[in-house]
Amino acid sequence: MCGIAGYIGKKNAAELLLKSIKNLEYRGYDSVGMVTLSEGKISMKKGRGKVSEVDSKVDFSSLPGTMGIAHTRWATHGKPSERNAHPHISASGKIAIVHNGIIENYLELKESLQEYEFKSETDSEILAHLIDKHYSGNLKDAVLKAIAQLNGTYAICVMHQDSRELVVARNGSPLALGIGEGENFIGSDVSAFVEHTKKVIYLEDFQVASIKENSVEIYDGKGNPVSMETKTIDWDVEKAQKQGYKHFMLKEIHEQPQVVRDSISIEIPELEKPRKIFIVACGTAGYAGLTGKYLLEKYTRIPVEVVYASEFRYSDPIICPGDLFIAISQSGETADTLAALRLAKEKGAKTLGIINVQESTIAREAGTVIYTRAGPEIGVASTKAFISQLVVLYKLAEKLSGTEISLTSIPDKIQGILNQEGKIQEIAKKYFRVYNFLYIGRNFNFPIALEGALKLKEISYIHAEGYASGEMKHGPIALVSDEVPTVAIAPRDSVYPKMVSNMQEIKARNGKVISVATEGDSEIPEHSTDTLYIPETREELYPLLTVIPLQLLAYYIADMRECDVDKPRNLAKSVTVE
């Protein structure tokens, strides 16, 4: 959460940093700010709102100079406002900092900094004063002394008006250094600078770096020099553009046939058959994991437990050597998933990461990593990453069971669903003013009901709940009325008659039912107000198809409600604080 960027070189820093924070905006977008240095003087502009909104008021590009730092914020301490926006400047006016993370002992540190006047309500501001207090002519040394006093997580980028260098440090929040020719870049991730260089150093926890235009010096937390490998990243800039679509989310939904094609050829490494599998993740990645449970248990008969990462990490889990811990994460930076992975490693389990972002922290720390092939996912609501996580789980089930699971017909089938977009738009038009939705499914499609509801609530702000259909009678059916429609996932599979009964029960109580049914099914429309069709496939492959109309339904409803689909309120793509 929060995006930080830095530049030092010969170009206009402000123009470059503006582009960087636009690219990082998916990490947080409630306020934004920038500092540049020119002729020994620090100049700052910041404000509340998204990057383009604030830029239209303050004109970031007018900031002078060829070095600077910038920040796009997702508020933790202190509400979104101009004074809480980063950068923060020390009381002396000489030091500017941007920070991503949470300083847990900031109140205690604030006590020790009583001589300084605090201007914001943030935990981050203490960093500016603390570094100022330790500064005696060497910025890197001052940063080393300051971070030794911190508890919590941070990626920071610091500058001093008397020194032509940027100093960065990290612990628990990501930080990448882009290595250029006569210029260097800093970003929370490579999207901040990938147009300028593909050479990257990923800083590790407790490291500090001093970055000048022609040099990058890295130190461990004690100030000893360390050498770090420079990696060349494979990143298609074009893939991170909207390419004519109104939103990234819509583009990413449409990329799914190709994502499945690309993912089918992913190699699954050799794995010993575990005693038990734990799948740990958050949000949509967790629902991919839950689908994986049905699949892995069916094919391998190995027991699978799926746990929210935020619960796993504090639950003293019974996980042993001989167990396989699988972390699923698009970003590879989710704080809870990372903490859960570290705990599983401590307990001696084998660990596997199913990760989309190359070289992300979870990818680097997992014992084995399988990269999904979704490409850059920019829309905050996850779609194509989910489908590629599912493909990896099918392939894992195939590998562990030795049974072939052919997915070759799936891309064309997904394309067939995407071709019915007009019909989905018509249904969205009928329902976009509704306040509450229910989603139901059984067996393989129960996780898809949860995912469909999550997609709708997070981008349209309509209250939506997903349930296992069999649970309806145990409470949720009380919610059914002609004002609360239910999306019922009812393909022709082994639980089909049960789904039909559930739909009849809803209809008998005046509930409207939007069904997702198998093409050619003439019975389902009799129990539904509206029906969306998906092509026929094998029972366990339906999740790869049933999720598609639910993504499109959520998208069109949100768009009709004029919501900011790619940047829903209160959310951020990469949840690097717990």
Ligand code: F6R
């Ligand atoms: C919802 C969504 C989130 C993420 C969750 C985990 O559309 O995107 O629920 O799935 O925050 O993120 P990653 O996969 O980056 O660990």
